[in-house]
Amino acid sequence: MVREVDYKTVPVAGISDPNNSFLKKPDEYPVTGDHNGHKVRAEGKQRMDGDNKPYPTKFGIHGTSVGVDWEACVADGVCMDVCPVDVFEWYLNPGKKGTGNDKVLEKGSDDWNKYRTDKCDPIREADCIFCMACQQSCPTQAILITSP
Ligand code: F3S
Ligand code: ZN
Numbered sequence: 001m002v003r004e005v006d007y008k009t010v011p012v013a014g015i016s017d018p019n020n021s022f023l024k025k026p027d028e029y030p031v032t033g034d035h036n037g038h039k040v041r042a043e044g045k046q047r048m049d050g051d052n053k054p055y056p057t058k059f060g061i062h063g064t065s066v067g068v069d070w071e072a073c074v075a076d077g078v079c080m081d082v083c084p085v086d087v088f089e090w091y092l093n094p095g096k097k098g099t100g101n102d103k104v105l106e107k108g109s110d111d112w113n114k115y116r117t118d119k120c121d122p123i124r125e126a127d128c129i130f131c132m133a134c135q136q137s138c139p140t141q142a143i144l145i146t147s148p
Helices: 077-083 110-115 135-136
Strands: 031-035 038-041 067-068 143-145
Touching: 031 110, 077 135
Parallel strands: none
Antiparallel strands: 031 038, 067 143
């Protein structure tokens, strides 16, 4: 179940058009760092939400072959339930995965101000077998799988 947020999510760039993938737009989505063994892109960049308002967070996209847009991810967790090879875990609940196991943030708390919701982290993206189950099941279309 998605957690309620005060903004409108936008599907990760490329999910409806592979030519539009964040991987093909290095100016818009430059590599800005590494995290838990994967690349992060566009962290710190202001992007716009589905109402054309500035997203309240600037986390960017975690992962390359398994790209999770942390602005679009609102902690549903079904991606983790359906992944057969255990690619993901919760960022704020390390070692935990799946629906209902995210860290729930109290509205107005410091963590809520910073994150809004827990986030899906592709900590084992190298294990991905490209079954596409997570991409197909995420209700906010936050995940883009790109097979090599
Ligand atoms: Fe996030 Fe979608 Fe998974 S909202 S936790 S990427 S199902
Ligand atoms: Zn990460």
